[in-house]
Amino acid sequence: MHDLTGFQRDLLYVVSGFENPHGLALSEELEEYYEKEIHHGRLYPNLDELVEKGLIDKSEKDRRTNGYSITKRGERELDARKAWEEQYR
Template structure:
C-alpha cells in the first residue's frame, strides 16, 4: 500500500465498505469526502491502477456498468495499513 496515493487508498476504503459498487457509486461516495467534485478523468485511471496492482477486481454488471470489488490482496493491504496506523494513533 506504500506505493499508492492517498486518493487510491481512499478508493480502496470506499470499495471495501460496499458490495460491488459501480464506478458511479464510488464517485458519489468519494465526492462526499473531498471538497471538490472528482471528475471521471481522475477517478477511472486510479481505479484502473488499483485493478492493475491486483488490489481490486473489475467486473461487468451490465453492458454499460462495471463493478469493483476488493481482492484478497486489497483486503490484506488495508489490514496491514490499519496495523501500521495503529502504532501512531489509538483507533
C-alpha cells in the same frame, strides 16, 4: 500499499466498504468526503491502476457499467495499513 497515492488509498477503502459498487457510487461517496467533484478522468484511471496492482477486481454489470470489489490482497493491504496507523495512535 506504500506506492499508492492518497486518493488511491481512499478509493480502496471505499471499494471495501460496499458490495460490488459501480463507479458512480464510488464517485459520489468520494465527492462527499472530499467536498468537491470527482471527475471521470481522475476516478477511472485510478480504479484501473488498482485493478492492475491486484488490489481490486473489475466485473461487468451490464454493457455500460462495471462493478468493483476488493481482492484478498487488497484486504491484506488494508489490514496492514490499519495496523501501521494504530502504532501511532
